[in-house]
Amino acid sequence: NAGVMQNPRHLVRRRGQEARLRCSPMKGHSHVYWYRQLPEEGLKFMVYLQKENIIDESGMPKERFSAEFPKEGPSILRIQQVVRGDSAAYFCASSPSQSYEQYFGPGTRLTVT
């Protein structure tokens, strides 16, 4: 049973470009969560999705960031017009229900130059 998969593992973008981060949950998990970890900081919740629905986006910046979890395919976290401050590790987690333990993918390390 494959774990949570994320790709790419490393992503380099220049300021102003777009970044697309992908997450495939564990088999049988329909709940997906995105977290961001800045250097030397703790993980911060960004958004919680179920298939085709955003359940909680209280941690998402109001501009440039969006997320989706389509009926088919992985969940996508999209960052438009990236800035240096977006450089961080972005982790995706999944769970079979919202009150169950969350299991994390290996993360995508985004570097904005």
Next chain:
Amino acid sequence: RKEVEQDPGPFNVPEGATVAFNCTYSNSASQSFFWYRQDCRKEPKLLMSVYSSGNEDGRFTAQLNRASQYISLLIRDSKLSDSATYLCVVNRSYGGSQGNLIFGKGTKLSVKP
């Protein structure tokens, strides 16, 4: 007051020592509590859920005191492989969503031979 507070450490202990981590949380409505461990530049890995009755898994014992809003983790007979950052995690329960996890900044443990 931070939502989840931990002693940042580092805790430097010899092999075989017993070490205890403490954590406090501010949201009395939180329902789920966890300890995760995170190795350097890796994803958080679930160590154990924490229940009001306390729970034990091998050398690891977790306790929850809801009245004091306090969580603890005890590691007995520590091994070199226990060296990591230990994250206290609580769910933010509001608006019907329980999927939003709040992470402490972590306590770094270093076990020396």
